[in-house]
């Protein structure tokens with residue numbers, strides 16, 4: 001009988017996640033039935049949204065790249081890699097006909113399969129579809145991106161640069177700022193050291209056309225104040241607020257929205273509206289990665305037992321690139 005190691009949420013989060021919120025249990029897995037495969041996690045994705053979306057039974061969500069180690073499904077041979085939404089588990093029995101999110105990973109020379117969790121997966125597709133379909137970007141415009149060295153932010157910035165926009169990234173350390181400059185960003189602002197407002201005035205004296213918001217909170221308020229007439233805001237994430245224990249109060253932007261005729265949109269990549277865009281976006285991202293026109297940085301933590309630590313790091317900025325655990 002195969003045993004699985006499974007991370008569960010033991011106590012509800014209160015503020016920033018802590019190691020004691022999690023427990024590691026062992027589970028006996030059932031024998032395989034028809035159309036089932038047994039997979040073993042190779043790389044597990046670590047994403048900010050886990051902070052909010054935990055199953056009622058304490059199951060932790062998320063995708064993993066996993067190896068098929070037993071198979072009762074002819075199209076899923078042993079040894080193949082899949083990308084599957086299996087959560088924080090070392091081993092999982094997956095029903096190939098019923099699983100909502102399961103796909104075989106095709107081998108692409110030069111690309112690690114772990115990219116299926118990052119630039120060639122959910123975060124990359126988020127960046128691609130939200131930027132091209134929702135931001136109405138035009139060459140010559142100015143875009144500001146927050147969490148700019150991360151999985152989503154770095155991809156948005158590079159896509160914008162490829163299209164001829166002036167790209168301003170905001171990130172939380174000197175190293176991260178140097179990194180995004182090396183990717184081609186025109187300006188990098190360290191929000192932990194620089195005065196964001198002054199730095200934006202210098203980098204974008206005529207204002208900002210697009211604000212790609214990954215963080216919300218006070219940083220977003222400052223960027224909002226720099227938007228030009230007909231500016232667009234894409235709210236992709238609000239990571240600075242996920243650990244809040246009290247309701248956030250921010251500036252009321254109604255007057256700016258009205259008089260500058262701003263367009264503000266939220267975006268959730270898993271909305272069915274975007275499902276038809278997934279494969280185009282992924283194929284395009286793979287092609288850009290292979291040509292070196294988009295670069296991907298991964299922050300890999302070794303060991304399934306480190307899942308909680310790798311997750312907690314997202315909220316201190318200790319990850320530098322797409323957070324992944326190698327089992």
Ligand SMILES: NC(=O)C1=CN([C@@H]2O[C@H](COP(=O)(O)OP(=O)(O)OC[C@H]3O[C@@H](n4cnc5c(N)ncnc54)[C@H](OP(=O)(O)O)[C@@H]3O)[C@@H](O)[C@H]2O)C=CC1
Nearest residue numbers: 147150151152171172214236237238239240267268269317
């Ligand atoms: N809408 C959608 O469908 C999706 C949305 N997202 C969202 O995109 C955002 C980025 O996700 P992802 O690229 O995976 O993660 P990242 O790889 O960017 O990692 C998270 C980063 O957020 C930054 N951060 C953490 N706390 C704060 C804070 N208080 N203020 C400012 N920055 C902070 C840190 O970078 P630094 O050191 O620079 O502070 C940290 O490294 C998240 O908000 C996430 O929820 C992600 C996927 C899909």
Ligand SMILES: CCCCCC(=O)/C=C/[C@@H]1[C@@H](C/C=C\CCCC(=O)O)[C@@H](O)C[C@H]1O
Nearest residue numbers: 048049051052053122236237242268269270
């Ligand atoms: C904690 C909120 C995070 C929002 C931004 C984000 O990181 C989204 C990530 C999605 C995530 C969204 C999950 C649920 C959306 C709520 C609407 C619903 O369907 O109930 C999940 O789909 C994976 C990431 O794509």
